[in-house]
Amino acid sequence: MDRNKKLLIAACTVSVILIIVVGILLAMAGRDKTPxxxxxxxxxxxxxxxxxxxxxxxxxxxxxxxxxxxxxxxxxxxxxxxxxxxxxxxxxxxxxxxxxxxxxxxxxxxxxxxxxxxxxxxxxxTYSTLLPKLRTIGKGVRNGQYLVTEADRPVMYILDNNGEIIWYKALSAKKTKLRFSDLKCHQTESGTYYSYQVINPDADNFGISDYRPGARVIMDHNFKVITEDAGVTAYNPKKDIDWSQAGTAVDGNAFEMLSLHNTFTVRCSPTRVVNMPDGIKSQKNTTVAAVILQNAGRSSVNWEWKSTSDSRLYSASVSGNDYTSSDMQNYLSPSAMVMDPQDHNLILSFKNADCLVKINSDTGKLMWILGGKADEFGLKDSQKFSGQTDVQVASDGTLTITQADKVTVLKLDEKARKLASYKEKSLSGAVGANAVNTQNGVLCVGKSGKVLIEEESLGDGDDLKNPLQISTTHARSLASVRFVRIEDD
Known part of the structure; x- marks a missing residue:
């Protein structure tokens, strides 16, 4: 063997040894010996x-x-x-x-x-110490769920009809300024979804105490988040929607969806009035918190409805309507929005006008006004509601309207513009209610305090058999309680 071959073999041997040594050193380096x-x-x-x-x-x-x-x-x-x-x-x-x-x-x-x-x-x-300790007696409606959002802590949860928690999100109020609101279930054309509002503590609320601007989070039926990091917000009608980027903050009191890419958001925007009706005292530069309802599709905004487009609503206002003031007036104050399951149109609650309005979900046109000064259904004074904080709707279109001292349950004959049925129940401390069985007159009520959820009769003193009641050892302040029937009995 000549000298060149020997040198080549030696070089190869040294190379192999070096590769092995380096591999061992790298392997040892990957093993963390730090305590x-x-x-x-x-x-x-x-x-x-x-x-x-x-x-x-x-x-x-x-x-x-x-x-x-x-x-x-x-x-x-x-x-x-x-x-x-x-x-x-x-x-x-x-x-x-x-x-x-x-x-x-x-x-x-x-x-x-x-x-x-x-x-x-x-x-x-699995059961966070931030969740309330719950005690359940009775049993709720079969295949029902109860969606609860606390008011002063970033805590929300969903209960089945046995009062068992099946999903929750609970964060420490000491570690975050975030708050949640309006946990809802949406049974849509493209499936069942859940959504909730993440209130942005740094967003401008224009000095309106119960305006909760932020972004909307959507989850699928298995509670997996499916929106982008930005969540659902409002978008520029003149530009294509980029779901990965945040738009304008939306209100935490009102959100609905027809499908995953057909959503409805509400927000407030300072707007100078140009169509104030005659007979209302105002100044030249009167500014109001206009309510803007936006329908966003997969790639663009389909339509926007602006409350200032209907001049009747200025005079319908019963609070936040000093139009002579230089301060912005919160003349309507949206407090809830639901989708009528009968026709898929939107029903929006205006707390500062004591009324509900219906908006066509395809066109954004106002269809009717219920209650308040501009009522179109001939409600008697004794039937009118005021300062309503929540509205929920049953599968047959029955509306349950919650206010400070009572709950109103009614059904409309929209073609004849009159009431088809009407009931009310005096209640204190209710934050939300829904008629879970309109035929038997069963009402599900959510309250702040030690009793969080209970079912009651809408009849004249009729007692329910084994009614549901969910209570807790320490009183809780709730922002919303919603009932949803996941499938028909």
Whole structure:
């Protein structure tokens, strides 16, 4: 063998040895020998962040958001070692689907973190300590759900008809300024969806205390978030919609949808009045909080309706209507919006005008006004409502209107412009109500206090058999309570 061949063989041998050594060194470098006590585990649970210090072993923490069924766990950051969630190994940057059989104090999700040095076990409560402890007696309507949003804490949850929590989102009020409102269920042409408002604490509310600007989040029937990070907002009618970017903040009191890409939002906008009717005292530069209802499609805005386009609503206002003032006047104040299941048109509540209006969902045209000074249905003074805070609608179109001291349940004959039926019930502390069985006169009421949800009779002193009542040990202040029947009996 000549000298050149020997040199070539030697060079190849040295190269192989170097590759092996480098591989070993790289492998050793990838094994984290740092004590776990110096690390923090970063997770996303159903899109909500969780950070757990690994200083101590056997730590128990709250889950920020869970549902009965499949939940998405994403490991965002832990250098080296392994992470196992309920026995399933999840790599950094990866997402695992973890099934939760029940949301209860006894049920926990186990997370194990380990490296070559040591290991840690973390228990994730399925029933967060931020949730109220609930006591349920009786039983609700079959296949019904109750959607609850708290008023002064970022806490909301959905109960089945047995009073069991099947989904929740509960964040610490000490750690975030965010608040939620108007948790709703939408049974649409493209399936069942849930939505809620994320109130932006930094958005301009124009000095209106009960205006809750922010973005709308939409979830599918399995409670998986399907909107972009920006959520649903309002968009420029002259430009194409970019769902990945935020538009104008929308109101947290009013949102509806016909399908995933056919949504209806409401917002307020300072607007100078140019069509004030004769006989109303005003100044030249009178400014009002105009209510703008927008219908957004898949790629563009289909139409906008602006309350200032109908001059009757100026005189219909009973509050926030000093048109001689230089301050902006909140003359209508939208408090709720529902979709009539009979014709898929929108019913919008104006608290400061004591009325409801119906808007055609295809054209954005105002169809009628119910209640208040501009009433078109011939309501008697004793039948009129005022300062209504919530409106809900049953599958047959029956409306339930909640105000401070009573609940009004009525059905309209829209063609004849008259009432088809009317009932009322005196109630105090109600934040929302719905006629869950219009034939038998069963009313579901949501309240602030220790009794959160109860079913009552709309009849004359008739008692219900085994009525539902859901109470809690410590009184809670609620923003909304909604009932929905998931499928017909």
């Amino acid at each position: 776990l006590s110096q690390h923090t585990l970063h997770l996303k649970v159903n899109g909500s962040d969780v950070e757990v210090s690994l200083k101590k072993d056997n730590v128990t923490v709250n889950a920020p958001c869970l549902s009965v069924g499949k939940n998405q766990f994403e490991v965002l950051g832990y250098p080296g070692g392994t992470v196992q969630i309920n026995g399933k190994t999840v790599k950094v940057g990866s997402t695992a689907s973890i099934t939760v059989d029940s949301i209860s104090s006894e049920n926990q999700v186990e997370i194990k973190v380990s490296n070559v040095k040591d290991s840690r076990t973390i228990k994730l409560r």
